[in-house]
Structures are given as structure tokens and as C-alpha cells.
Amino acid sequence: MTLSGELIAFFGLALVAILGGVLLITLTKVVHMVIALVFTFLSIAGIYLLLSAEFVAVVQILIYSGAITIVMLFGIMLTKHQESDEPAKGGWGKITLLLAIAGFAVAVYLGIYNLDIPVQPATLHEENTKQIGIELFSKYVIPFEVMSVLLLVALVGAIVLAKKDDEEGDQS
Amino acid sequence: MDWNTMLSYNWGAMMPEFIILGTAMILSILDLFWPKHFNRRKLAWLALTGIILACLSLISLLSFESVSILSDTFRLDSFAKAFKLLLLFGAGLIILLAESYEPQEGLHEHRGEFYYLFLTALLGAMIMSSSGDLITLFVGLELLSLSSYILVGIRKHDLKSNEASMKYVINGGISTAITLFGMSYLYGVTGSVNLAEMSRTMAALTDGQLQYIMGLAFFMVFVGLSFKIAAAPFHMWAPDVYEGAPTPVVAFLSVISKIAGFVIILRIFLSLFQTASGDVFGALDFLEKNNIYIASLAGLTIIIGNVIALRQQNLKRLFAYSSIAHAGYLLVAVATLGGGYFLMDTVWYYLLAYVLMNIGVFAVIQLLSSQSGSDDISILAGLGKKSPYLAIAFTVFILSLAGIPGTTGFIGKLNIFLGTFITEPGHFVLAGIMIAGTIVSYVYYFGLLVQVFFRPFHSDKVIKIRSGLYTVLIICVIGTIIFGVAPNLAFDFIHDQFGDFTDFISSK
Amino acid sequence: MTGVPLSAYLVLALVLFCIGLYGALTKRNAVIVLISIELMLNAANINLVAFSKLGVTPSITGQVFSLFTITIAAAEAAVGLAILMSLYRNRKTVNVDEMDIMKH
Amino acid sequence: MMENAWLIPIFPLVTFLVLLLSGGRLRERGAYIGIICTLASFILSLLVLMERFKEPTYKITIDWLSIGGTQLKAGFEINQLNALMLVIVSLVSLLVQLYSKGYMKGEERFSTFYAYLGFFTFAMLGLVMAPNLLQLYFFWELVGVGSFLLIGFYYYKQEAKNAAKKAFIMTRIGDVGLLVGIILLFWGTGSFEYGEIFQAVQSGVISNEGLTLIAILIFIGAVGKSGQFPLHSWLPDAMEGPTPVSALIHAATMVAAGVYLVATMFPLFLASSAAMQVVAITGGFTAIFAASIALVQKDVKRVLAYSTVSQLGFMMLALGTAGYVAGVFHLMTHAFFKALLFLAAGSVIHAIHTQDIEKMGGLWGKLNWTGPLFLTGTLAISGFPLLSGFFSKDEILMAAWENGNYLLFALAVITSFLTAFYMFRLFFMIFTGESRSQVKQVKESPSIMLLPMLVLAFLAVISGYVQTPWFGTFLGEWLMEGNETLLGGNSHSEGPVWIMVMAVLVSLAGIFLAYMIYAKKKLPRSWLVQENNEFYRVLDNKYYIDEIYHFTVGYAIKGLSLFLSYIERFIVGGVVSTVTISIEGLGKIGSKLQTGQVQRYGMIAFLGLAVLLVIFAVTGGYLR
């Protein structure tokens, strides 16, 4: 495998993504964790770019690195979080979990580590957004519309659940 | 794609969905604009009307050949028709339940939201049952899930309700992730999200590695979806969530959501894995080769559901485990593929039975627990004396759940067994587990009847039954008995209308 | 054109998935749990996008799928947070391991 | 007449039913119904007997039970033996019922007593008339029930209760043997009918060993009913019943049924010499064994009971030594004199209200009728010359001698000595010496009781003359008529004259010895053995047979029962509770896992996935 720029970029991004993930696990402060994950999300966006999915990459940055992370941070702030997140001491549980994850990872890894399908020429990067748009509005109208309902549901749900009720406001 | 192509599609086939969607919209607008003092309970009737209309339009569609819109993102095939009927039927009953729901604290200020979230959830389930496209299925699944997360937590001043929805959302998120991860591999292996295309690709698959990945995907999707049907290993949320959620929502989760789960499992598995090649020579089908896994999970589910149910003192938890067990029974049918002859009618019939008996049971529970403010099984005590008709109705449901002849539950189980035995070698171990589970279930089911008939009652509050709940009880009792005594009413219907579900995969 | 092989993306996705899973199953703070779940969904997205370009028959569908996924993930996060809010209001805690009034 | 013979048992059955249904309202009037019905039976029996002298055997059957193609029959048969038996049974029954009218006077459940007597008589007559083994067995058990009811008549007495139970169970043991024998015989010969069985046996369809086994099994039935060793111990206990019952059942009729059975099945026994041997030895041993116990008993009825056992042993001995006629003959004479003795003893008891001979004495003058009657019976049983017992016992000795088994012969001789001794011991203890009784005013029994005794005494004296060495062997010839080959025996056993002489001497010696000890008191009572002597104690305790049974069979059964109830509780119940506990335990573990920790739930789900995947990876065979 020759060391091409793409490869370097990939390794860099992958490293950052994984590092972000690892930091998520190892850091103790909740806010830090979220920040660490922003890096992951960003580098995933980078990965998307490498995969000629510019639109997705942009969406990723907007939604994940932007919206979701900020919403989460708001969530943390609103819930007056304990500064640090001390993992509960569950020795056996954690070991089992690690074993399970290891087993899972190995099993999947066996399947994919050398899965290299001969690359067929594809022109995904050309007018990527347009391609997506055409696809979305020709084939996937129905899920798209359902998605709108879903977002409405999420909206309503978020309001219903997170809204401070009047009477409760009075009490507090 | 221009407007004309758009119009050329037979949108009439989506009428039921449109009606539900429209009703949901109308409800949400009404809820928004109607004055606060207006009793939102009336919205239930509107919702019910919507469901009935949807049902009627679906019935008018029954005679249609299978319709496919927009490269299978929507399919109205016999499978979809059959299960949407069930979904709408169940949903109608649950709306009636919800109309009568009068918890001692909680729901009133969000009753309006409740109804249209309910309808969107139903919409999600309907989409799941009539799509031949992975993306649409996934979106439908998520619509159902998100709506039910909110429904579970809708009694937001109730600690249990909060906790239940939190647990539900966390587990649901994980399950979604796992499912999606699996789906991504499926997409990778086939390069398509159209089930028909995928099926063709997978059937022609000869590369061992790709088959392996296909297998991985299979397991991930299966385990992910087992969340929806509350089957092992993803069953553990169920008791807690059931306990915390409002009773109509529990009925919804245990019935509609479960039907939807089975629908999507059947959709995906029958479309993809039944014909997928199970080895490099293409001699074996994938499901045929790997049904042992589903079978073991089915067995495990049955055991877990029944055995742990033995220890439950809380009615909702008990029925959570019971519903886990029933998911296990149904998985038996899935694992054995009904022996090749009995799959669809078995699952459909069993789900019909399950709709009737489970909603009936939850109707009784809702009635009793909202009066006593408790979910403990002791609230059943003395019911036989206090209200013999209610007690008899409850007995009918329990007997049906336990699979006693004369009820739908028996015929349903019988059908499942036929599927297990008809093949050679028969799935005797699985059948054995199922039968053992059934016997264990006698203990707790009849324990409830012992409460009803043998124990004295402590409070002699008169039991008031609202008309909605009354209707539910009557429909469920009659259905449970009629379809138990004359199951051919259902069988003939399904065979006449849908034949052997032969239009299941084939795309136009 | 020698690009990054498919397997590399897949392995990356796998690793991220596992990390997300670990986070979701061990972190006490519910927000982190939710965000870990987002990470898992992201991992799936990487798969989808990677297959979309480097899969058997490259097509844009994978990217479309991932767009749906991202949206759903956002909605889910929003709902999850809303639920957390209402829970927090009653319980004053965001620690998932303290949510155990219902068990056995 | 013979075709109407089925009425004979019906009459007593009518008694039973009428008295039972009347429910005690008839009180002592019930006796009349009983007596009249039995009289009818007796008369009919006599007529049948008369007719049978002239005509051949009469048999009629109907289908009773179809088993596949096989038809089992029911009906009746009148041959020589059972015609004779019919008369004996109905006569004794009639006399006992007459007697009971006086004896049971004042009893609260008077009519119940007659009902039971009626039932018993019905069963016994039915037994006698049975044309096949199955029907015989049928009535055989009914007879047992009749006996059970009568022994337990005083239901409130613990001893009566135990005795009734013991009688039923011990005879049941024999019955089971009989049943098995019958069944085996059926499979061997394909029939229950006597005639067909004997023909089949003669034609040799059953192996010799099979025959022996069957014969012995049938004999076990007889052993049970006739109180032969080792199933004898119920008979003395049965004396807890009212005395007339003892006379009827435990002297004259039921206990003789065993002998009757062996006599009826005689051709079968003849076919197996080993079985004959067993019968003879059992009989001989029982005779001397019971006689020795009778020597020391103090209860008048028990002495008589052991005497009965001993006499039945005699009959078995006779049959076992091919003395068919001798056995039947002794059966008949014994029926009369033993019934007489019991009734007389009952009369004594009735007079002084005790059964303990130590508390009697000096009654000769006071009981003017009973004394001589008792003496008649005693003489008859002792084999005093020219009385019935003398002839029949003589026949038995002859038969034993002729058979060539000298040991058995010797046993018989010794037994007849002992018989004479203990019977006269009894007589002297009761009637001579001074009164040891508390009852001062001793009253003779009413005539209703004396009349039956007189009849019996008469018969005890003369009934021997139907078969004597001097006036012809009428009985034997008649019994053998048409059956010589089958019965294989002679109508009369010939033997040296000294046997008869010796028999007379022996019994006289016994009488003399008893006289010296108990009447004249010339010899001290400890002349033979000290009262506290080991030997004496063994005899007094009846060889500890009951105790042995109690400690072996009784304890074994009880132990086994307890052992099995432990199995029931701990193994059968244990398995069940193990299953339930383990299921519940599983549930406990399952619900323990349900910690309420949501991450635990997700983890377990994921663990499930991981396990599935690992297994799939390892076994899937997709990757090489």
C-alpha cells in the first residue's frame, strides 16, 4: 500500500476520531467529554469528505458538531450536572462488557478486515448534493415525508416533556 | 421526476396512512387551539374515527393487486394489508382504552398530545408494515420508537413514568444503533436498500466473506429488532417500562409495537434471508442453515418470560414478562418458518389473538389499577364476587393467554406447534421448551385467577366502567371466544384475501 | 487510483461503534450516554457512506440513508434530552445508575 | 327336585335381605324368618339328597361372563358330595339358628345377627353347589365375609374387631393362593368347570410340575379356610364371635370348606403325588400341632377351636393319604359332634358367664341336660367305640396306614391320644370337682337351646353307621359311584384289625389319664409338665406363632409401608419440589439480573449479540 495523501488524511482523521472516542471514555468531566466528541464528529465529517460525500459531511458538521453537541451541552448545563462522572465500580460487569465488546469486535473484524471489493468507478463527488437531491425527491419521497412527521413528533415531544408546567412553576 | 410521474402513482393505496396522518394533524391543531378547559378526552373519538376510516379505506383496498409506489418505498401487498388491519384494529381498541383512562394523577394536561403521538406511532407502524425499502422501514421504525418514547414518559410528574421513558430511550437508542449498524452492512453487501434487489443479490451471493458479513448483519438486525418485540436478549427493558408507563401505553407497547416489530422482522428476514444463500454453494438457504440461532433465542425468551413472571407481584410487570413469553412463542413460528406451510397465517392469527387477549387484560388492569391506585396483583382480589362479569371476562383473557382450548390463544399455539412438528427433523426441543413454558405460565396465570376467585376483597368500592372500556372488553371477550371456537372465521378470511402471501417479495 | 481501502473505513467504524457502545453502557451521566449512542449511529453512518462509494455497486443511496440517519439521530437526541429534563425535574439526578426504582 | 335346588341358597339370602332392609324393626321376630327360611332350605336339601340317591348328577349353567370368545358359566351342580354337604350345612345352620333364638336373647342387634347368619348360610350353600371353580371361589370369599361379619358381631369389642380382621386377612392370603391356582388351572385346561378340568388333567395337558404347583396353590386356599398350619391362628381368635357362630362356622361348615375343596379337586391332587404329600404332611402336622396347644388352653372355646384345627388336620391327612371317603366321612361326623360340643359349651357359658375353665367345675349336677350332651360330644370326638368319631377316625387311620406313610400314621395315633386327653380334661374341668364359679344360681338353658343339641347328639352317635367295617360302607360306595377312576381311591380302606384296637386303647388311655389328673386328682396337674416350664409356656403361647407373625410379617409390612411413605415424601415429593425449587430459583436469578440498571439491560442485550456473533464466527464455516 503506497502512502498517498488520502491515506495520510484518513489516518489522521481516524486517529482524531478514535482519540476523541477514547477521551470520551477516559475523561472525567462531562463537558470535556462532549468537547472530545466534537473532535470525533468533525473528523468523521472529514472521513465523509474522503468518501466523496460532501453533502453528508456538511450535514454532519452542522448537525452533529453543531446542533447536537450544543443541545447536549445545554442539557448538561440545564441539569446542573455533577462536574465529574465517576464511573460506578462494577468490576465484573465491566469486565464482562469488555469481553463482550472484544468478542463482538473480533467477530466483526474477521469479516471486514480484508473486505476489499474491487473499486468500481463512481461519480459520487460530482454534483454530490444534486445527486442526493434527485435521489431524495424521486425515490425517497415517502420516507422524507415520514421524516417530517418524525421531526414534528420530536418537536412536540420535546416540548411536552421539557416544558415547565405552569402550576409546577408556581410551586417551585 | 415531474409532477405527472408523481401523480401517476396509485396514491390511493396510501389512503389509510394519509387518513391517519391527517387525523394526527387535525388533532394536533385542535389541541393547540382549543381552550384549555376543553376536555381533551373528546379528541379520542376523533382519533377513533380516523382509525376507523383508515380501517375502512384499507378494507376497500383489500381487493387491490399489490401496489408498489416509488420503487417499493411503499408497497401495499397482502402482507401489508393483513398486518395493517391488525394494527388498526388494535389501535382502535387502545384508543378506546385511552379514552377511559383515568389515572389518579398525570395524564390530563397532555391528553391531546397523547392522542396524536399515538397516531403518529401508529403511522410509523403502518409504514413499517408496508414498505419494501430499508430506509423507509428504518424511518418508520424510528417514527414508532420516538413516538412511543414520548408516550411512555407522558405522565411527566410521575417518577416511574420518567424513569421508564429514560430507560426506554436509552435501550431504544442502543437497539437502533445496533440495527442500523447491521443494516449498513446489509447495504454494503448488496449495494442497495430495496429489499427486492437486495434479495436477488443475496440469493446469488457465493463469496464466503460476504456471506459472513451478511450473517453478522443478520444478527445485528435481529438483536436490534428484538428490542421492539421484547425478546431475548433485548427484553429487559420491558418490565420496567411497562411498570412505569401509563396503562394504555403499555397496551400499545405490548400490542402495536410488538406487532410492528414482528412485521419488520418478517419483512426483512423473509425478503432477504429466506432466499439468501446459506453457503458458498448456494445449496442451503441462510435461514434454513441458521435457524438454530433464532430458535435458541426463542427458547430463551420463552424461558425467561415465563420463569421470571412467576415472581412478579406487580400486574404490569407480570404482563411484561408474559408478553416477553408470547414474543418467544411467536419467535418459534419465525424460527421454524411455520414449517414452510404455516408461517403467515400462524403469525397473523397469533397476533390477532394476542391483540384481543392482551388488550382485554390491560383493559381490566387499567380499570382496577386506576381505581385503587396500585398495580399490585392483590387489586384483583375478590373481583369474582365484586363484579362477576368483569371477572369472567378477565378469566377468558387469562385462559386464552394460557392457551386453554376454546380460546384464540389455544388455536394460535396449536398453529405454531404444527409448524414446529411438520418438518423433519421436527423442532422438538423448541416445542418442548414452549410447552414447558406454557405449563410454567399456568402457575402465574392461574395465580391471578386465584386472586380473582378465591381471595376475599378488601375494598368494596363499586367498579365503574366507562363505555369505551366496556366496548373494548366486550369486543375482546367476544373475539377471544369466537375466534377460539370458530377460528376459521379468521383463517378463511386470511386465506381468501391474501392467499399464501405470494406477492410478498416479488417486485413489479 | 489507490485510495484508502474499504476495510480501513469499516474498521474505523467498528472501533467507533465499540467506543460508543462502551460509553453508552458505562457512563453514569445520561447526557453522555445519549451522546455515546449518537457516536454509535455515526459509526453506522461511516459504514453507509463507505459502502456507498466503495461497495459492491457504488450508489448514492448510502449517502441518502446516512442523511436520514443523521436526522433521526438528532431527533432522538432531542427527545432523549427532553425526557432527561423531565426526569431531572422530578429526581434531580442525571445519573442513569440511580434510576432504579423499578426492578426485579 | 334337583332342578329347583337353586332355591336352597336363595331362602337364606331372602332372610338376609328381609332382615337387613327391615332395619332392626323386627327385633327377635327376625329369628322366625331365619328359622323358617333355613328350614325350607333344609327340607329342600333333604329332598334333593333323596333324589340324588336315585338319579345321576344334575348340572345346569348359564353364560355369566364373556371374555372374548370364552364364555364363563354360572349355575349349579348336584353330585353326591355336595348333596351331602347341602344337608349338613342346612341342618347345622337350622339347628344353630334355633339355638341362637335362646342364646342371643336380649341382644340389641338380634335381627342383624340372623341376617348375618342368613348371609353366611347362603354363601356356604352357594359354595357347595358351585359347578365350577370360579363360582366356588366366588362363594368361598362370601363365606369369608359372612364369617368376618359374625366374628365381628360384637363390633365394640376390641378383640372381636381384631379377630374379625385377622380372620378375613389370613383367609384372604389363602384365597389369593386359590385364585392364582384357579387362574393357572384355567390357562392350563381352558376351563373352570370341574369335569373339563379333570378330563384335561387326565389327558396330561399340564406338566407334572405345573400340576403340583396348581394343586399346592389350591391347597393354600384350603389351608387358609380350614385353619391349617401355618394359617391356623385366626381360627382360635375367631372364638370372639358369639358361640353359635363358632358352632356353625368354625366347626361345622366354613372351616370344612377347605376340606371340601380338596375333596372336590381330589382328582387334581391325585395327579400329583408331591401335592398329595404336602396335603398329608400339612394335615398331619397341623393335627398334632393344634392338639398339643389344646392341651394347655384354659378358654373352653379355644380348646374346642384348637381341637377343630386338629380335627381338620386329620381330614387333610386323610385326603392326603388318598382317603377320600375317610376325609369326607370325618368331615360329616365332625360337623355334628363339634357343633354339638360348641353348642354345649355355649350352653355352659350361657349358664355361668365365663369361658375360663379354671372358673368352672362341678356343673354336672347343675346342668342336667348340657352335661350329658357335652359328654356325648366328648366321647364322639375322642373316638369312643361305636360313636361316630370312632368310625370316621378309624377310617383315617386305616387310610394313613394303607398309604404306607407310617410316620403320619404315628402322628395320627398320637393325636388321637392327645385328643381324648384334652377333651376329657375339658370335660372334667367343667363338670366335676367343686364349683369355682362366682355364679351361684346356675340355670339350665331353655329348651330352644337344648333341642338342637339333642338332635346333634343323636347324629353324633349314629352318623358313624353310614360307613362302618361291619354294617357296610354305604357312604363310600355312594360317593364313589361313577367316579371310581377319577377319585382313584377305595370306598373303604382296609387295614389290620389291630389298628382299630389300638385306636380304641389309645383314646381310652387318654380318657383315663385325664380322669386321673382332673377328676380323681390322683396325679398332680404338674405330673406331665410344670406350669412354668419352658415347654408349657411354649404351648400356652401357641408356639408363639402370632408373635412370630407379628414380628416378621407384620413388622415387615409396616416397615415397608413407612419406608415407602418416606419415598413418597422425599423422593417422589422431592423430585417435584426440586423441579419447582429450581424453576423458582431460575426465576430468582432472572429477576436478580433485573437490577433496574438500564445499562445492565443494554449490556446483557449486547452480550447476547456478542455471544451469537462469536458462536457464528466460530461455527459458521463461512470464513476459511
Place this chain on the structure above:
Amino acid sequence: MNVYLLSLLVFSPLLGIVMVALMPKKEERTIKQFGFFGTLPPLFLSFFLCSQYYSGVALSLFDIKVNWIRFGNLEVYDPKLFTVNFELGLDGLSLIFILLTTIISSLAAIASIYIKQEWKGYYLLFLILEIGMLGVFTAENLILFFIFFEMTLIPAFFLIGRWGFLEREKASYSFLIYNGIGSAVLLVVILILFARTGTTNIAALTQMMTMGGVSLFAPISGSMKYGLCLAFLIAFAVKLPVFPFHSWMVRVHAEAPPSIVMIHAGVLLKIGAYGIIRFGMGIFPEQYKSLAFTVVLFGVLSFLYGAFLALVQTDFKLVLAYSSISHMGIVMMGLGALNEAGIQGAIFQVISHGLIAALLFFLVGVLYERTGTTMLPKLGGLAKSMPVFSGFMLACGMASLGLPGMSGFISEFMVFLGLFKSQPTLAAVGVIGLILTAVYILRAVMLMTFGKTNSLVEKEKWDLKGLEFVPALVLLGLIISVGVYPNLLGGPLQGTIEAMMLALGGR
């Protein structure tokens, strides 16, 4: 008319159900009367059927067959496949069982006068139970059989658990679980047969299993037939019950209300024997033949085991319970004898025990009503205060221990007659039980009726009276009539037994 007669018979208790259901709760007398009247239509109909049989009408005239359920969508292969018909039919064997059922039900309805509460529910369940029993004996296919079989289970569960003695709930659970297991095994067998052959009609199955038929689906292998036969035997052995599956029955006998035990011991247990004859022996004669030794072995084991345990019980109900186990052992022995005598004996024993047990438990009910106990040490000397009762008790005990002249003897005799032919060794072991039976029956009966009068039972005028004579006399009368003239019962059975013997391949 003839065609509907059987359905009419089976469902005729519905009339009573409706009548009772329409009664207000408090009307004790009327409900009791209606409950009893409810048992009369089936009684009369069964008498009518019986008279038809004796007047020479072929029983097959009464068969009815209506399409009912069609499973699966297999019309392309054969429209009859996987069809379950509603089919009822009669033969001599079922006729006798039907008679037993109707008679004992009516008598038990009389004996239910002792029920103290909730008469309405009691009689409703009682009549449903009767429908179930009648259905079981007339069902012509296995699914229908099973449905009726379960239909007996549920009412019995409630009857035991609601109206029983102190430990009733435990007993009813025990009843439910054991019978549940038994019926589950049964269901599995039925469904395997159904799935593999596409039919559950008994005659058709018999044909297929013995002659071999073409199966559209996976065939039933030889070893599987053994398994199925064995499973049938186990399922019905639980019902019968046979050692070691008996413990539920002991509890039920001890705790259920006596009138229900009359039904239970009188009829319900008999379903086990009926099933073994019909299905174990009928459908799998070959396999059954080779399992016969085991059948006899367990028969002998139960016979002795029950007898030994009955010896040490202190509760009369328990004595009777173990005695039932013991007597059911005789049934097994007969069924395993594989010859006419044995099988006929077994059937006789079933009927006979049905009558005797019903009578005994009726008497237990009377006794409990008077004295409030059935503990043997507390009783004694009943012959004084209740002479008629004691007479019946004694007669019944005698019947139970197989006294000639009573029905028990005929059956025991035939069973041993048959068994000595085919399994002489086991038969020889078995006869010990005959002695033990006498011992424990006498012990129990005499402890109650003989001996000193106990203070508990001193009261005079306690004896049987009025209506109580009806069950006692009818049952005793039947016991004696069968005992005296067994061909009364033997006649109708001949056809069935002959067919059975033919299938078993001669004797």
C-alpha cells in the same frame, strides 16, 4: 335426528347452565334443584342411547361430522388435509363411559347438597365439567378430544380450589400443574401426529399408523412411533395416575369437596384409561405391544405402592386416595396384559372403581358433614351411631377389596386372569397387593365403624336419611349388579375389545 343426538347429549347440560345462570345468586334451593335437573337431560339421553343399543341399533348411526377448522392453506394438495372436524361418535366402550359419566354426575349433583356457598358458580362449573367429560368420551378426533379434555381441567381447578377443604388451593394447583403437564405431553403427541399426517381423526390415524399411509410431509419413523406411543402412555398415566405421577391426585382426593371427588375419582381419572385404550393401544398397537411389559411393571408398582401407603394413612380420604392409585395400578396391569381378559378386566376395573370410589367419597361427604373430620383416630364405633352408614361403608370397602358379588372382583379377577397368561411373574408379584388391599381397607373401615364409640361420633340419629339414600343405593345397586351379572357390562364392550385384539395381533 339421530345425527344430532350425540351433540345434543354432549351439550345438554347447557340447558342446566342457562337455567342456573338465570337464577339470582341467593336462591340456594332453586339453584341446587336446577343444578341437579341440569344433569338429568344427559342422563336420560344416555339411557335412551343405551336402550337403542340394546334394541339393536348400530351405534355408528349416531355419528356426526361437520367441518370445523382448517389449518394452513393447503387446498392445493388436498382439501381434507389439516382439517379438524367436529365429529362425535360412539362405540360400546364410549357408551359405557358415557353412562358412567351421566350417572355419577347426577348422583354427585345430589351429593352437592353439602356445598355451603356460591351455589351458582358451583353448579355452573359442575355442568361445564360434565360437558367436558361427555365430550371426551365421544370425541372422534384427537383435537376435539383434547379440547374437551382441557374443558374438564379448568372447571375442576376452580371447583377444587374454591369449594375444597383447608389446603384446597395447593391441591388445585397441584391438579392443574400435573394435569397441565400431562395434557401438554398429550398435545405434543396429538400435534406431531396432526402435523405429520394432516389428520386427527382417530380411525384415520389408526389406519395410517398400522397399515402405513402415504404422508405428504415428513414421515413418522418407527422410533418416533415408539416415542409417541410412550408419550401417550405417560400423558394418560399422569391422569390415571400411575406411580410416580400420582402425588397430585392424593392432594386432590384429600382436599376437593367430596361431591367433586366423586366426579374426579369416578370419571375424570378414567379418562386416563380411556385414553390409553383408545390412543395408546388403538393407534399404536405394534409399539404398545412392545411397551406392554413396562405398562404392567408400572401397574404392579402402583398397585403395591398405593396399597402400602394406604396402610399407614391416618386420614380416611388419604387411604382412599392411595387406594385409588392402587386400583388404577390394576387397570394398567390389565391393559398391559394384551389379551381379552386383561383388557376387559381393565375396563371393568375402570367402571367398577368409578362406581366404588364415587360411593366411598359420597360416604366421606356424609361423614364429614356429620362429624367434621375424616381422621381415623378421631373416629370409631360409627356402627352404633350410624349403622346404615356403616353398613354402606363396609359394603363399599368390601367392594373395593374385590369381594365376589361386587364389581371389583370381576375386574380384578379378569385382570389377573389375563396377566397370568402374559406376564406370570409380574402377576405373581401383583397378587400380594390383593392381600394388602384387604388389609388396608379393613383397617380403615374398621377403625371407623368398629371399636369403641368415640365421643366425637356419639350423637344418635346421624344416620343416612332422605335424599342421601339415592346415591348410596343407586351406586351400591350398580356395583352389585355388575358383580352378580357381569355380562351386563361385558356385552357392549365385546366389539371394541375384539377390534383391539385384532390390531394387537391376536392374543
